[in-house]
Amino acid sequence: MTESPDRVQEVDTPTVSAEVLELLAGFSEADSPERALELLRRVLQMMGIESAVFLSAIKDDASRTSIRSLLACDPRWTVEYSQVDWYDHDPWLRHAMESQTPIRGTELQIRPSERAFIETASTIGFASSLVVPAPTSFGSARFGVLVLGSSDASYFDCNGSPLVSIAARALAMEIHEWLLRTVRDDLLEVSGLTPVEIDLLRHEAAGHTSKMIAAEANVKPPTVDGWFQRVNAKLNAPDRRTAMRIARLYGLI
Amino acid sequence: MNEVEPDDASNEHARRSAIFRAAHKRLDPIDGPRALGHKRSALQAQKRRQPVNWPVGLLKTNGPRDSLLVSTDGTISFAIRRGISGVFVEKRCCPITGPRSSHLMVFESQSNFDRWCDLEPTRFNEPLLCDKLRRRGHELFSIHD
Numbered sequence: 001m002t003e004s005p006d007r008v009q010e011v012d013t014p015t016v017s018a019e020v021l022e023l024l025a026g027f028s029e030a031d032s033p034e035r036a037l038e039l040l041r042r043v044l045q046m047m048g049i050e051s052a053v054f055l056s057a058i059k060d061d062a063s064r065t066s067i068r069s070l071l072a073c074d075p076r077w078t079v080e081y082s083q084v085d086w087y088d089h090d091p092w093l094r095h096a097m098e099s100q101t102p103i104r105g106t107e108l109q110i111r112p113s114e115r116a117f118i119e120t121a122s123t124i125g126f127a128s129s130l131v132v133p134a135p136t137s138f139g140s141a142r143f144g145v146l147v148l149g150s151s152d153a154s155y156f157d158c159n160g161s162p163l164v165s166i167a168a169r170a171l172a173m174e175i176h177e178w179l180l181r182t183v184r185d186d187l188l189e190v191s192g193l194t195p196v197e198i199d200l201l202r203h204e205a206a207g208h209t210s211k212m213i214a215a216e217a218n219v220k221p222p223t224v225d226g227w228f229q230r231v232n233a234k235l236n237a238p239d240r241r242t243a244m245r246i247a248r249l250y251g252l253i
Numbered sequence: 254m255n256e257v258e259p260d261d262a263s264n265e266h267a268r269r270s271a272i273f274r275a276a277h278k279r280l281d282p283i284d285g286p287r288a289l290g291h292k293r294s295a296l297q298a299q300k301r302r303q304p305v306n307w308p309v310g311l312l313k314t315n316g317p318r319d320s321l322l323v324s325t326d327g328t329i330s331f332a333i334r335r336g337i338s339g340v341f342v343e344k345r346c347c348p349i350t351g352p353r354s355s356h357l358m359v360f361e362s363q364s365n366f367d368r369w370c371d372l373e374p375t376r377f378n379e380p381l382l383c384d385k386l387r388r389r390g391h392e393l394f395s396i397h398d
Contacts, residue, residue, distance in 0.1 A: 033311040033343075033357055034336040041338070041359075062288050064353065066309050071358040075369040078344055078356040082374070087352050182311060238293060 016167040020046050024167075027174040033070070036178050041072045043171055047164070049148050050155075051125035053077060054175045055093060056134075056144040058183070058249055061242060068179060073149065074124040089114045096133035096145035102165045104156050105129035121149075128155040132168045134176035142249050144179070146172035184251040191234040193252065200227055202253050204244040309353040312343040318396065320389050324379045331386050335393045340366060342390070344373075363394040 023043050030036040044052050051073030058066045067087060071077060080086070087093065091114045095103060105128060110118055121129070126149035134144035148168055150156065203213045210221040210228075217224070228240040237243035247253045312332040314321045319334040332343040339361040347353045360366040367387070370376070376383040 032313065034334075034338075034341050034359070037341070037357060037359055038336070038338055063294075063350070067352050067354040068309065068311060069354070069356045071356060075358045075360070075365070076372060078358060079369070079372045079374060081356070082344070082346055082354065087354070179311075186311075238289065238296070 015046075015048055016161075016163045017046060020167055021170075024170055024174050027178045030178055033182065036175065037070050037072065040070060040171075040175065044072055044148075047167065050151060051149040052146060053149075054134075054144065054146045054172070054179075055090075055096075056176060056179050057093060057097075057142070059141045060246065060249070061237075068183070070175065070179075073126075076124050077121075080120050080124065086117055089117050091117065092129075092131045092145050092147050095131050096135070096143050097140045100133050100135040102130060102132040102169060105131060106157055122153070125149045125151050127151050127153040128157060130156045130165070130168060132165070132172045134172040136176070136180075138249060142180075144172065144176040146175065180251055187246075187250045188252065193231065193234055197227070197231045197234070198247070198252055200224075200231060201244050201247040204228075204240050205248060205253055309347060310343055310345045310355050311357055312341060318393065322382055322385050322389070324375070324382050329375055329379065329382075331382070333386065333389055333393065335396060340390055340393045342366075342369075342386075360390070363391065366390045366394065 020043055023039055023046065026039050027036060030039060040052065040054070044050075053073055054070045056068045060066055065087070069078075069081075089111075091108050091110055094114075095108060105118075105126070108131065126147065128150045130148040132146040132148070134146060136142045136144075146168060148156070200213070210224040213224045214221040228243070232238070232240060232243045235243045235246050237246055244253070310330075310332055312334060313319070314332045314334060316334060319332070321330060321332050323330040328346065328348050330345045330347075332345065334341050336359065339359045341357065341359050343355055343357045345353075345355045360369065370383060370387045370390070373383060373386075
């Protein structure tokens with residue numbers, strides 16, 4: 001049986017249904033990365049979108065960034081991505097750092113150093129793309145980006161439904177929220193920070209000095225400094241301010 | 254006329270400077286991490302050369318059939334485990350300098366997994382690691398099927 005042209009058109013258009021929204025709600029209950037990735041794949045399937053990648057970047061300190069990604073696309077993407085230091089030449093990440101507006105891949109201002117990225121991405125399922133930033137209140141220190149892709153070069157240019165963009169935005173924010181919750185829990189587990197130490201970091205965030213904290217806790221200031229040294233060691237931070245920054249970035253305080 | 258006692262005055266001064274400091278710290282943008290001085294940067298770099306247990310990965314490998322395969326220098330690792338929809342692989346790169354990364358993907362079929370293993374650049378520097386990864390993947394696919 002052959003499909004009518006109308007039917008083919010229907011299948012080739014990204015769609016947003018109530019089921020998609022129900023699936024999005026599932027991210028808040030996803031208890032593992034496998035579950036989150038499966039949810040992402042199901043949402044894409046329901047929307048009729050071929051591939052997607054979600055990237056989250058956290059600037060841990062001046063010289064170090066952590067990038068985490070969920071891939072629902074050709075796995076060659078990770079090979080290419082890690083092979084040529086794409087982090088520095090990724091126009092999707094750059095767009096997410098500079099803007100919070102979803103944009104089609106064709107609308108991106110591509111720099112000469114980013115051309116190789118775009119050319120390679122187009123061969124692995126991102127010939128046409130929709131770049132959806134997932135911003136946070138921490139600006140370029142913590143942000144995410146969801147990129148939806150298709151091997152059809154005109155897919156997102158022809159199917160520019162605002163509903164797709166809205167659903168993609170919701171999807172990006174849900175994944176980002178899930179991911180931040182996961183990394184926060186992991187950091188808590190690995191560092192072994194106690195509630196008292198987290199309170200100490202809250203004091204630091206409020207700008208309280210050792211003397212002020214010591215007066216409140218009825219101890220001497222050097223004792224407070226000692227507490228901070230332990231916290232710094234647990235968070236692998238050179239000083240208490242960096243420790244507080246890490247705690248804020250990872251949502252501990 | 255109320256005269257301010259010297260003790261009160263110094264307390265008031267301390268309080269005001271603390272408030273100023275607090276406000277100043279709050280205004281300090283978080284997205285501009287402080288650049289460390291020369292000495293401190295060197296110390297940090299030295300620290301980084303030591304293995305650090307920093308959680309960049311997402312996939313948990315606590316189960317009996319899960320594996321975490323680590324390269325000889327510890328900079329690259331693969332976490333692999335079986336899930337409902339296939340075999341999940343997470344590639345983690347934690348080089349001494351530069352960004353740390355983790356990429357989580359799922360393979361529904363062994364042929365896709367093999368194709369990816371054939372392309373994975375780690376096979377040149379760490380052939381044994383890649384071989385182990387491939388064998389582990391095959392084991393998990395056979396359990397899955």
